[in-house]
Each structure stands twice: as C-alpha cells, then as structure tokens.
Amino acid sequence: MLSEERYQRILQILSDRNAVTVTELSQQLNISESTIRRDLNALADMGKLNKVFGGATALTQSSGIYETNVANRANTMSEEKTAIARYAATLISDDDFVFIDAGTTTLRLVDFIGKSRATFVTNGIIHAQRLLQKGVETYIIGGRIKPLTEAVIGTLGVKSLEGLNFTKAFMGTNGIDMNAGFTTPDIDEARLKETAVKASYMTFVLADHTKFRRVCAVTFAPLRIGCIITDACPDQQYSEKTIIKEVNK
Numbered sequence: 001m002l003s004e005e006r007y008q009r010i011l012q013i014l015s016d017r018n019a020v021t022v023t024e025l026s027q028q029l030n031i032s033e034s035t036i037r038r039d040l041n042a043l044a045d046m047g048k049l050n051k052v053f054g055g056a057t058a059l060t061q062s063s064g065i066y067e068t069n070v071a072n073r074a075n076t077m078s079e080e081k082t083a084i085a086r087y088a089a090t091l092i093s094d095d096d097f098v099f100i101d102a103g104t105t106t107l108r109l110v111d112f113i114g115k116s117r118a119t120f121v122t123n124g125i126i127h128a129q130r131l132l133q134k135g136v137e138t139y140i141i142g143g144r145i146k147p148l149t150e151a152v153i154g155t156l157g158v159k160s161l162e163g164l165n166f167t168k169a170f171m172g173t174n175g176i177d178m179n180a181g182f183t184t185p186d187i188d189e190a191r192l193k194e195t196a197v198k199a200s201y202m203t204f205v206l207a208d209h210t211k212f213r214r215v216c217a218v219t220f221a222p223l224r225i226g227c228i229i230t231d232a233c234p235d236q237q238y239s240e241k242t243i244i245k246e247v248n249k
Contacts (some may be wrong), residue, residue, distance in 0.1 A: 099169040119139070123140070143155070175211055182225075209232040
C-alpha cells in the first residue's frame with residue numbers, strides 16, 4: 001500500500017471515530033505498528049491530526065452553518081444512536097415533566113418510551129406524533145417550523161417555553177467542543193435549545209462520538225450544564241468539564 005493511500009485511510013478512520021490507537025490502525029490496515037507511527041508523525045507534521053501517546057485524535061472540525069436534513073442523518077451512526085436512546089429512556093420517571101429536543105437521536109429516545117405517566121413537551125413534529133401514538137401526555141410548542149430539521153424554532157417557540165420548569169431535558173447537538181461547548185448551525189434553533197436547557201433541572205445531551213471536536217456556528221450551552229450520553233468519548237479531558245456516560249451498543 002502506497003503511503004498516500006495509507007494516509008487517506010488513516011484520516012478516514014479518524015474522521016469516523018475521532019480517536020484511534022496505533023494498535024487499532026495496525027490491525028485494521030494490516031500494517032506494522034512502526035509504519036503506523038511514522039505515518040501518524042507525518043500526518044501530524046502536515047497538520048492533519050493530533051498525535052497523542054499511543055495513537056492520534058482528530059482535529060476540531062468547524063462546520064459553520066452547514067446542516068443536513070433529517071432523512072440523511074437518520075441512518076447515520078444508527079446502532080450508536082439506538083444504544084444511547086435506549087439508555088436515556090431508562091432515566092424517565094412517571095413524575096417527570098420532560099422536554100425532548102428535535103433531532104434524530106432524541107427521536108430514537110421516543111421509540112423506547114413505554115407506558116409512562118410523565119408529561120412530555122417537544123419542539124419536534126415527528127416526536128410529538130410518535131409520543132401521541134404511545135398514549136402519553138404530549139405538548140408541542142408553537143412557532144416557526146424549520147423544514148430541514150422538522151423542528152419548531154424561533155421567537156414564538158422560545159416564548160412557548162417561558163414559565164415552564166422541566167425536571168429533565170433531553171437535548172440533541174451538532175457539535176461538542178472543549179471550548180465552544182454544545183453548538184448548532186442555526187441561531188434561532190440555538191436560542192430555543194438554550195431556553196429549554198435553562199428551564200430544566202437536569203439536562204442530558206444525547207450525542208454519538210462523531211459530534212465531539214465539532215464546532216458549529218452558535219453555542220447554546222457550556223459543557224458543564226449536564227450529562228453527555230454517548231457511545232464513546234474520544235478524549236477523557238471532556239470528563240473534566242462535565243459528566244460523561246458511555247453506553248454499549
């Protein structure tokens with residue numbers, strides 16, 4: 001395998017996982033660990049990755065205002081989202097007043113909600129429909145509907161949350177970064193997320209490992225606001241900023 005081909009494959013693996021060890025790369029690419037170490041050093045010198053002890057981590061990615069639609073995101077990291085959602089559903093008690101954010105991982109959460117006497121509020125159109133199908137008490141906030149994410153956002157949406165005091169909020173995010181915190185591409189969506197987080201006693205952010213080291217245009221909350229439920233945390237430094245719960249697929 002030519003060096004350029006190895007570089008591309010290493011970067012692709014790192015893009016998918018955010019962090020990888022020398023041993024893992026050696027096994028996946030069927031290349032000696034000494035060669036992998038040289039490749040990682042070369043890629044680090046090119047500014048393509050962060051070289052760390054025993055492996056490498058991805059650089060922070062900035063996606064600005066770019067965002068894909070719900071249909072495209074629904075099938076991405078499917079097993080990871082399912083594991084995260086399954087665990088998150090166990091945190092809901094019958095006496096809870098719950099906010100469920102729009103998003104593909106939070107939609108999986110709805111699928112795992114069984115018979116419950118909890119009350120649910122959401123800004124997700126599909127989320128509300130599925131909650132109703134489960135026969136639980138459901139409210140949807142009012143406001144502008146964003147076609148790309150099928151979420152209710154905007155000033156009216158923020159006002160709909162005023163005066164509400166949630167026991168728990170389950171939030172989605174587009175990016176998680178040590179400095180930028182939790183981020184999303186849309187200003188109006190960020191303001192609604194920010195309001196929901198502030199209105200909640202406990203906040204859980206549902207995010208697979210690909211969301212780490214990503215920074216979008218707008219921060220809606222700092223890392224310290226709650227617990228991140230994820231399939232894998234790529235860097236233990238995040239545990240110094242907030243609570244991390246890793247779940248198995």
